[in-house]
Amino acid sequence: xxxxxxxxxxxxxxxxxxxxxxxxxxxxxxxxxxxxxxxxxxxxxxxxxxxxxxxxxxxxxxxxxxxxxxxxxxxxxxxxxxxxxxxxxxxxxxxxxxxxxxxxxxxxxxxxxxxxxxxxxxxxxxxxxxxxxxxxxxxxxxxxxxxxxxxxxxxxxxxxxxxxxxxxxxxxxxxxxxxx
Amino acid sequence: xxxxxxxxxxxxxxxxxxxxxxxxxxxxxxxxxxxxxxxxxxxxxxxxxxxxxxxxxxxxxxxxxxxxxxxxxxxxxxxxxxxxxxxxxxxxxxxxxxxxxxxxxxxxxxxxxxxxxxxxxxxxxxxxxxxxxxxxxxxxxxxxxxxxxxxxxxxxxxxxxxxxxxxxxxxxxxxxxxxxxxxxxxxxxxxxxxxxxxxxxxxxxxxxxxxxxxxxxxxxxxxxxxxxxxxxxxxxxxxxxxxxxxxxxxxxxxxxxxxxxxxxxxxxxxxxxxxxxxxxxxxxxxxxxxxxxxxxxxxxxxxxxxxxxxxxxxxxxxxxxxxxxxxxxxxxxxxxxxxxxxxxxxxxxxxxxxxxxxxxxxxxxxxxxxxxxxxxxxxxxxxxxxxxxxxxxxxxxxxxxxxxxxxxxxxxxxxxxxxxxxxxxxxxxxxxxxxxxxxxxxxxxxxxxxxxxxxxxxxxxxx
Numbered sequence: 001x002x003x004x005x006x007x008x009x010x011x012x013x014x015x016x017x018x019x020x021x022x023x024x025x026x027x028x029x030x031x032x033x034x035x036x037x038x039x040x041x042x043x044x045x046x047x048x049x050x051x052x053x054x055x056x057x058x059x060x061x062x063x064x065x066x067x068x069x070x071x072x073x074x075x076x077x078x079x080x081x082x083x084x085x086x087x088x089x090x091x092x093x094x095x096x097x098x099x100x101x102x103x104x105x106x107x108x109x110x111x112x113x114x115x116x117x118x119x120x121x122x123x124x125x126x127x128x129x130x131x132x133x134x135x136x137x138x139x140x141x142x143x144x145x146x147x148x149x150x151x152x153x154x155x156x157x158x159x160x161x162x163x164x165x166x167x168x169x170x171x172x173x174x175x176x177x178x179x180x
Numbered sequence: 181x182x183x184x185x186x187x188x189x190x191x192x193x194x195x196x197x198x199x200x201x202x203x204x205x206x207x208x209x210x211x212x213x214x215x216x217x218x219x220x221x222x223x224x225x226x227x228x229x230x231x232x233x234x235x236x237x238x239x240x241x242x243x244x245x246x247x248x249x250x251x252x253x254x255x256x257x258x259x260x261x262x263x264x265x266x267x268x269x270x271x272x273x274x275x276x277x278x279x280x281x282x283x284x285x286x287x288x289x290x291x292x293x294x295x296x297x298x299x300x301x302x303x304x305x306x307x308x309x310x311x312x313x314x315x316x317x318x319x320x321x322x323x324x325x326x327x328x329x330x331x332x333x334x335x336x337x338x339x340x341x342x343x344x345x346x347x348x349x350x351x352x353x354x355x356x357x358x359x360x361x362x363x364x365x366x367x368x369x370x371x372x373x374x375x376x377x378x379x380x381x382x383x384x385x386x387x388x389x390x391x392x393x394x395x396x397x398x399x400x401x402x403x404x405x406x407x408x409x410x411x412x413x414x415x416x417x418x419x420x421x422x423x424x425x426x427x428x429x430x431x432x433x434x435x436x437x438x439x440x441x442x443x444x445x446x447x448x449x450x451x452x453x454x455x456x457x458x459x460x461x462x463x464x465x466x467x468x469x470x471x472x473x474x475x476x477x478x479x480x481x482x483x484x485x486x487x488x489x490x491x492x493x494x495x496x497x498x499x500x501x502x503x504x505x506x507x508x509x510x511x512x513x514x515x516x517x518x519x520x521x522x523x524x525x526x527x528x529x530x531x532x533x534x535x536x537x538x539x540x541x542x543x544x545x546x547x548x549x550x551x552x553x554x555x556x557x558x559x560x561x562x563x564x565x566x567x568x569x570x571x572x573x574x575x576x577x578x579x580x581x582x583x584x585x586x587x588x589x590x591x592x593x594x595x596x597x598x599x600x601x602x603x604x605x606x607x608x609x610x611x612x613x614x615x616x617x618x619x620x621x622x623x624x625x626x627x628x629x630x631x632x633x634x635x636x637x638x639x640x641x642x643x
Contacts, residue, residue, distance in 0.1 A: 013218050015211055016263035022207050023367040027197050034196040048206045055214035092226045139191045143578055170187050 031103045035136045038125040050074045119121040123173040131166030197253045265366040265406030279432040282350045296444040312347040316355045332521040333448040334455035357428045453518040465508040472498045473506045501575035512538045516584040546572045562611045572600035
């Protein structure tokens, strides 16, 4: 309900609404971008571009549909553009860390969680981009495989295959690397 | 232990957050893009409307009116609130000034605050009769304190250094609340709703912000339409001593005037002396006292040695009509306030007891001369009374001859002159000396004017 009101206010010109949308979804999109691109500064640039374009689109923005899905789709498209443009290798930024959100605050668990997250990110980065995208979108967003298939413009069974094969590789990588 | 079965769970819980600076940068770019887009769209829409000719014009006009009315109603309902980010744009922007009042217990001080750009600020304040400016550059972590009354400058770091130069410790503290305002970030606020302030509707925001020393409750009121700040209140409670509370109030914002960058320079102004730098031997004094100066120095020393009669006699023997040249001592007659402040603290600590002691001697000598003069009046020995009263007057004038002398010495000189002149006025009335009486009354006016100029802080620099 809040999103519906935010969309309406955004279209009508409310800066406050846009600020609230940013506050609500910036970190979610950053996490997605980071998982897709495995580079903090590129992820920040992509989120920057997505929100700036979104801000510029207020005149064309359609009120129907989910705001979160819309922003997620914009982010995925932009991330793909970046991947294509840079033809970047799957590497990691040394000063970048990604965290596990843990319900408990035990410092040891937090450290273990952080390490797992970094290794997961490394493992994700080694997957083919389409597999990585399918896994990230399916696990970290509310998107169904059908919606991901529409986004990737491939049949649903292709997405299922990408997801399954990617996850299998990740599990193998974890079984091999993550020993605590 | 391996975690292959937890792979999905690990990915689900992966979380990434950018720093608040990154968020602030992106958010500002987004809001700016949005505002530009809205402006250009309204211009474009206007142009298109003018060019469009429709066949069913009446229906379309009616439809447009209905849509506009509904739109305006929704807009008025939903969109007359400004965002906190817009208020921060003003507060964290470049070049503005405001009145800052700080209240601690039952005392309060008001000063003018000026921001040249984030990190560079200046506060002009008055402590008692003296004017001070504190210029801070948080980038270099430096504060330059200017005593505008005495034209003394000092780079200061502690409240004690502020107070040693005569400034208030509140002036020392006032950069902190401003830095807190610079550190505020959008999304941390709680909206307080609207209220009328200065005839305009203001929207309130509340933020809790903790710095190294204080827990701060910051309340900002901004014009509900423009976002321009109207009033800011910061209640700072000391973390180490929760009973200690400071209330900072910022109002009378001037966001439009251009501020001169030279006012924020961290260089010591050319006509200012840098405080706490010199040794006593670095100060130039005359090499030799003349004969009358020696008599005066001698009189002060004789008085200190409990040889009062000889001290008085030595003073009565001084020729006050000619300029008197002193060498180094006594410092009460040779040193300026600026020179005193320019000395290192250790040197000042050595000199101050002697200066205070000499002030007491001047006072005692003056009272003794007046006592003798009054005795003379009682025996109608007016000439003797006049000589003794005039000696106090001349001595006072000597003490006051340098307008840059040590401040407390100047006040002692004024007191000596006033004491003698009041007595002389009485004497000349009794003695029936109308010309001298008029002259004395004029001098009383001059002394009063000088006293007022001194206590009003008339001796001030431009900067």
